[in-house]
Amino acid sequence: xxxxxxxxxxxxxxxxxxxxxxxxxxxxxxxxxxxxxxxxxxxxxxxxxxxxxxxxxxxxxxxxxxxxxxxxxxxxxxxxxxxxxxxxxxxxxxxxxxxxxxxxxxxxxxxxxxxxxxxxxxxxxxxxxxxxxxxxxxxxxxxxxxxxxxx
Amino acid sequence: xxxxxxxxxxxxxxxxxxxxxxxxxxxxxxxxxxxxxxxxxxxxxxxxxxxxxxxxxxxxxxxxxxxxxxxxxxxxxxxxxxxxxxxxxxxxxxxxxxxxxxxxxxxxxxxxxxxxxxxxxxxxxxxxxxxxxxxxxxxxxxxxxxx
Numbered sequence: 001x002x003x004x005x006x007x008x009x010x011x012x013x014x015x016x017x018x019x020x021x022x023x024x025x026x027x028x029x030x031x032x033x034x035x036x037x038x039x040x041x042x043x044x045x046x047x048x049x050x051x052x053x054x055x056x057x058x059x060x061x062x063x064x065x066x067x068x069x070x071x072x073x074x075x076x077x078x079x080x081x082x083x084x085x086x087x088x089x090x091x092x093x094x095x096x097x098x099x100x101x102x103x104x105x106x107x108x109x110x111x112x113x114x115x116x117x118x119x120x121x122x123x124x125x126x127x128x129x130x131x132x133x134x135x136x137x138x139x140x141x142x143x144x145x146x147x148x149x150x151x
Numbered sequence: 152x153x154x155x156x157x158x159x160x161x162x163x164x165x166x167x168x169x170x171x172x173x174x175x176x177x178x179x180x181x182x183x184x185x186x187x188x189x190x191x192x193x194x195x196x197x198x199x200x201x202x203x204x205x206x207x208x209x210x211x212x213x214x215x216x217x218x219x220x221x222x223x224x225x226x227x228x229x230x231x232x233x234x235x236x237x238x239x240x241x242x243x244x245x246x247x248x249x250x251x252x253x254x255x256x257x258x259x260x261x262x263x264x265x266x267x268x269x270x271x272x273x274x275x276x277x278x279x280x281x282x283x284x285x286x287x288x289x290x291x292x293x294x295x296x297x298x
Binding site for chain 1: 154155156157158159160161196197198199201202203206228229230231232233235236237243245247294295296
């Protein structure tokens with residue numbers, strides 16, 4: 001009998017937010033990147049869990065990321081995660097995305113220096129034709145499928 | 152401390168519930184453990200060769216391996232809770248909890264576990280049953296899903 005060494009993957013974990021308004025639109029951000037592959041692709045608000053955040057509540061982390069990247073908005077955050085996706089960057093590392101859902105109530109969007117623009121885009125079938133980062137496209141697909149959304 | 156993204160091992164766990172709303176819990180092999188809480192939930196870590204596999208396929212494999220190849224269940228597709236934990240040696244693990252309804256089929260646990268039982272779980276008994284890192288995961292499940 002041969003034994004294969006089992007190696008547990010190590011992941012960077014990124015929390016992302018799908019912020020939806022009452023017009024069935026979601027908030028997307030345009031990426032600024034030195035890498036032409038990512039420059040101008042669409043992003044969702046969020047960020048990685050850092051090494052000093054291991055004891056920080058998940059909701060506190062995602063709320064902070066939303067404030068940093070979108071300004072101080074009023075929204076209702078759903079507490080349980082709504083989707084996952086994982087992605088292997090070439091020769092780099094694995095990344096796990098965890099998606100949280102927020103219902104936008106009010107506030108003025110104010111983006112950070114990480115993004116060049118924002119827009120509200122309709123959550124319909126055309127959403128998958130938009131220029132999202134590939135890992136996020138899968139995350140949004142899983143969100144639609146896992147929550148039985150009719151697009 | 153310089154802030155950089157933390158690396159995590161990822162463990163998928165399954166809360167398998169029967170019609171009486173009891174959950175499948177299994178006796179941990181970890182008898183030498185200083186923890187008296189010796190029950191665990193079915194599930195396991197994502198290995199290097201599984202990164203490309205869809206989550207539900209990984210969940211299915213873990214259920215069949217640890218709870219029986221013939222069991223039937225209906226999985227709630229979106230995850231229901233999370234927890235993260237840093238071990239003494241510095242490694243970190245992220246738990247992702249899925250919930251499934253048990254529909255039938257023989258429960259047959261693997262050699263990894265000594266026994267199993269169906270147990271009603273509540274905020275009151277969760278700490279008594281599970282290791283603190285799993286207890287926290289299930290507490291999040293209750294509070295995040297308004298149970």
